[in-house]
Amino acid sequence: MTGEEGLPPARGLSTWTTRRWLRAGVAASLAVLALLGVTGAWVLGRTASISQELVDVKSPALNSSIRLESALLNQETGIRGYGLTGTAAFLAPYHQGLTEQKASTARLAELLRGDATERKGLKAVEDAVERWHERFARPIAASPAGAPTPLATERAVEGKAAFDAVRAAMAAQQEELQTAREEARDDLLGTMTLRNWVFSAIALVIVALATLVFEGLRRGITTPLDRLGEDARAVTGGDFEHPIAQTGPADLRRLSAEIDSMRRRLVRELAFTEEARLRLDAQAADLKRSNAELEQFAYVASHDLQEPLRKVSSFTQLLQRRYGGQLDAKADQYIDFAVDGANRMQILINDLLDFSRVGRVHHTHQSVDLGAVLKRTLSALSVGIEESGAVVTHDDLPSLVADPTQMGMLWQNLIGNAVKFRRAGETPRIHVSAEQEGELWRFAVTDNGIGIAPEYAEKVFVIFQRLHTKDAYDGSGIGLAMCKKIVEFHGGTIGIDPAHTRGARITFTLATTLPEHAGHADEGDDARRAG
The missing domain is CATH 3.30.565.10 (Histidine kinase-like ATPase, C-terminal domain)
Known part of the structure; x- marks a missing residue:
């Protein structure tokens, strides 16, 4: 008889064992955690990328554009002063502005090399600056010092218009850079918000998974095992009629069924053993009574035979002494046999009496x-x-x-x-x-x-x-x-x-x-x- 007798046929999820449930749960948990991990990694990467672009590209580009504008203003101030006065000291800001212009332009070109639109804005600034240099700055700077330069007066309107074009190009570029930086900052804030939501979701999912795993283990393993333990303790305590509940996954139900089958077999064996014990007790009582009767019989028989045997022995010995030699040899032999038999019978009875007294008298x-x-x-x-x-x-x-x-x-x-x-x-x-x-x-x-x-x-x-x-x-x-x-x-x-x-x-x-x-x-x- 197996432990699966009496069980309804198992179908679907009811056939799943503890190992299969654990494997499925672990696989599902790992898949969810992997998806959340990939999402979290993407969000972190996106946040880092936007932060890096904002810190390393957008903000430095705007700062470089501002420095370029400052360098151009220094050049315009120096050229205008030199052209109006002819004082060579005014060329110092101009030359310093040229140096700063080259550095800022090179820095902007490096920072904006990946953005075609912003590169166009830089090209427009460079073109406007080149026209101003060509029509106004370089000719005036090449004029001899010591006296005002007539070219400065002649081209004052043209120079102002050219530098206004430079200012307009610089303003347009800085507006584009400012807009790009604002967009990057907004993008960063949005990504950070998404990151926070994703990690909050990851935390909630982990808590939910832990709760599901705990509840699944409680309902599928610990509770059935506790129930099985309680039933087993009840049986161990002597309640052999207590059934073993069959709950939980398929393998735990099979285990419970096997234990219940063992319990039913023990009940049958105990019933058979109890019946055999009762028969043995009855036989032992009969045997004890029989032994007591036999011992009493041996004691009484040996004790009660003493007196008649003593008479037989005494009279045969008396017959031997009184009539010995008066009868024929055959009669004497018979008398000797009787005396010897009586004496040996006396010894045998005494020995039997001593044997029966062992453990009773002494x-x-x-x-x-x-x-x-x-x-x-x-x-x-x-x-x-x-x-x-x-x-x-x-x-x-x-x-x-x-x-x-x-x-x-x-x-x-x-x-x-x-x-x-x-x-x-x-x-x-x-x-x-x-x-x-x-x-x-x-x-x-x-x-x-x-x-x-x-x-x-x-x-x-x-x-x-x-x-x-x-x-x-x-x-x-x-x-x-x-x-x-x-x-x-x-x-x-x-x-x-x-x-x-x-x-x-x-x-x-x-x-x-x-x-x-x-x-x-x-x-x-x-x-x-x-x-």
């Missing part, structure tokens, strides 16, 4: 010195140890929180088995080692006896499992099973070390503190005894 929580417990166990097994000549050694053993009685039963079974299953013709050597591994202690009981085959490494810890006949080795087959129960009751594990081949090595672990479940064993025992 559950004293205290610090136990395992070395002292081992010492008492060796004292209790001293007869068998002396008869076999066994040598028992041990490492320094720690003190643990455990049940002392069960620890004694553990050492007694392990040491007793090591002595019992000795190799013929060889002195039994038994060593008990201890090594700490984190929170656990690992113990090992190593002997040089007959050993245990690898295929029986698990079988020997099952109750009533024997590897030898009762004629070869006595016992009930409960010892190692009881050891396993004691070790597991104390939170450890027990097993056969397959690496040790010369004899047997049984290793087991014990926790430094008693597990919690061990502290509640007395409740079940009290219930059984009350029953």
Whole structure:
């Protein structure tokens, strides 16, 4: 089942993913900004061009025209004074005016070279000046000094008319230059106004784009993600029936659909798991009740069999003592069988009773010195140890929180088995080692006896499992099973070390503190005894 099930078919813009929306938005923004940038650059260039023309051409041209007019006035004043008086001092302004005229004319020609109309105005001025020079200024300046020049009087009217023509040409040129400068200034002001409007528009467009981008991101990404996060947190909080809303661009809707699909699958899995848990709880309750009944049965059976079995054993022994040797050999053999069977049954029932009591009767929580417990166990097994000549050694053993009685039963079974299953013709050597591994202690009981085959490494810890006949080795087959129960009751594990081949090595672990479940064993025992 995919997350797209149940979704309506997508069309048009609804199929756009977040990446596609971002690409389209960025492309549109870049196009608008590029257009505005080109417009702004053109306006700035136009403003700079007009400003440069006004500063570098129009205003300097008008100033040069004014200086040219001043130079011509100096010439006219000097020539007129020289012609009327013949004083050579009046020629100084004339010659200085000529120099300034050449400079101003050259400057105007350079500034106005790109404007044909204004060049015509300059040409008209130059022509008028040349006529005045030719008909009036140069002839008078060439006259000898010391006396008035008759030519000045003769051509006074003509000279005035020629210089008036110069004035008119200069006035026309200056008017044109003034008009051009005014037009350039107006153009500059208009362009500056346009520039201000363009940059204001750019600022507004940037603000609008930023607002659109922010709003688009909010509506298309952040809001759907926030909604998705809220829905996901609701599901995480335990409301697995809460649906995941599918909003935003196509990829976010697909993500929401996938998460919702996962939620629905989790709901199904949780329902199945809850159903399985209820079944397991019911089975565990049945198993617990069955185990309790079995343990109670084993306890009651072994306990209630004691009295009739004791009578059977007592009377068969009494029959053996009183009538032994008075009957035939077959009868004596039968009596021996009955006595032996009753004794073995007595031992088996006692062992079974001890096995059922592990974790029920003996559950004293205290610090136990395992070395002292081992010492008492060796004292209790001293007869068998002396008869076999066994040598028992041990490492320094720690003190643990455990049940002392069960620890004694553990050492007694392990040491007793090591002595019992000795190799013929060889002195039994038994060593008990201890090594700490984190929170656990690992113990090992190593002997040089007959050993245990690898295929029986698990079988020997099952109750009533024997590897030898009762004629070869006595016992009930409960010892190692009881050891396993004691070790597991104390939170450890027990097993056969397959690496040790010369004899047997049984290793087991014990926790430094008693597990919690061990502290509640007395409740079940009290219930059984009350029953």
